[in-house]
Amino acid sequence: MLEYLLSFLILAGALFTFIGALGLARLRDFYTRLHGPTKATTLGVGCLLIASSVYFSSQGRGMSLHEVLVTLFLFITAPISAHLLAKTALHLRIESLAPPPQGDQSDTREAGSYTEIITPPRPPERPLPEERTR
Amino acid sequence: MLKLVIPIAFALVAAAVAMSVWRLLRGPSAPDRILALDTLYVNAIALLVLLGIHLGSALYFEAALLIAMMGFVGTVALCKYLLRGDIIE
Amino acid sequence: MKRLPHPLLTPILAAIWLLLNNSLAPGHIALGLLLGWAIPLFTARFWPQTVRIRKPLTLLRFLAVVLLDIVLANLVVARLILGRPQALCPAFLVVPLRLKSDLAIGLLANTICLTPGTVSARLSPDRDFLLVHALHAPDGDALIAAIKQRYEAPLKEVFEAC
Structure with missing residues (x-):
């Protein structure tokens, strides 16, 4: 019984990891590619870690819960890196399939109009590394 | 059952690593490559955990934890560099 | 300076310490509580707001x-x-x-x-x-x-x- 649960968890974890990377390789623009690794891969590795925890707990050397720590850490950090990556891509104006929403020009409150969310307020002072090599 | 499942899981994760490397080499933009590196470190954790189950050894947990921490810091540092042109302001 | 700047953080840090060591020995519980008390005290200046959970x-x-x-x-x-x-x-x-x-x-x-x-x-x-x-x-x-x-x-x- 336990073995079936373990096998299921391991297979599900590996499949989700695979699908996450497939999304990274297959989708067509950066913003959609971002979705595969952040969600599917995180859940996949979470499944694998839970499987590892169950496996080592069943070995008869007491509970093994420290895998939970890695799971927790991944679930906290994955969204942060995704957010930062999306922010970076917007900053560098990477083109996307989705049209970025244009705030109407009449709405010109000081810092609140949401055109400001899309267009970064100030250009980088130094040239970006890509431009520097050109 | 486990003897059968673990090689399949290894193959799937290895394929995931290969696809991430493909995206890392192909680009086309810098954030794409950072995202590929991010995926690579998470896949490395998956491989380590699988290896731990396969060998029946709990020693690999510390390595997985360290990779998780360092990988996250690396992603943040690279993003920050692209955002501001500087890491520590 | 308050004795316990973040009352919620202490048990969380102690639990993380116990998970990290994968044991429930009394010594580790004591050390975890000590760390849970000391770390918020020394990092209090980074976290000016106290978190309150209402519900x-x-x-x-x-x-x-x-x-x-x-x-x-x-x-x-x-x-x-x-x-x-x-x-x-x-x-x-x-x-x-x-x-x-x-x-x-x-x-x-x-x-x-x-x-x-x-x-x-x-x-x-x-x-x-x-x-x-x-x-x-x-x-x-x-x-x-x-x-x-x-x-x-x-x-x-x-x-x-x-």
């Missing part, structure tokens, strides 16, 4: 909803990735925020990243709008309404007085 039950229900949604959202995202890439219609959505505190906005952004095929991309400087990228959103307004009703409302209840 723990609502928080628990919110966590359960989020966990369930993570699994469901992953199945949805997996199906979208395996389908035809041309059939996707990605979109940028602007979510107006009612939350005010840093912690609540951060938690909302994290939840949005983990759950329904969306990634939070940018917060406006005055914290009124969150820009969200959705993998597949034929109906953007419905998605915004769902985010607001499903995630923002409970967070508002838990962390900010109504």
Whole structure:
């Protein structure tokens, strides 16, 4: 019984990891590619870690819960890196399939109009590394 | 059952690593490559955990934890560099 | 200087210490509590705000909803990735925020990243709008309404007085 649960968890974890990377390789623009690794891969590795925890707990050397720590850490950090990556891509104006929403020009409150969310307020002072090599 | 499942899981994760490397080499933009590196470190954790189950050894947990921490810091540092042109302001 | 700047942090840090050592020996419990007391004291200047949870039950229900949604959202995202890439219609959505505190906005952004095929991309400087990228959103307004009703409302209840 336990073995079936373990096998299921391991297979599900590996499949989700695979699908996450497939999304990274297959989708067509950066913003959609971002979705595969952040969600599917995180859940996949979470499944694998839970499987590892169950496996080592069943070995008869007491509970093994420290895998939970890695799971927790991944679930906290994955969204942060995704957010930062999306922010970076917007900053560098990477083109996307989705049209970025244009705030109407009449709405010109000081810092609140949401055109400001899309267009970064100030250009980088130094040239970006890509431009520097050109 | 486990003897059968673990090689399949290894193959799937290895394929995931290969696809991430493909995206890392192909680009086309810098954030794409950072995202590929991010995926690579998470896949490395998956491989380590699988290896731990396969060998029946709990020693690999510390390595997985360290990779998780360092990988996250690396992603943040690279993003920050692209955002501001500087890491520590 | 207060003795315990963040009362919630102490048990959390002690629990992390016990998990890290994978043991429940009394010595480790004592050391964990000591660290849980000392670390918030020495890092208090980084965290000026004290976190107060007003409705723990609502928080628990919110966590359960989020966990369930993570699994469901992953199945949805997996199906979208395996389908035809041309059939996707990605979109940028602007979510107006009612939350005010840093912690609540951060938690909302994290939840949005983990759950329904969306990634939070940018917060406006005055914290009124969150820009969200959705993998597949034929109906953007419905998605915004769902985010607001499903995630923002409970967070508002838990962390900010109504």
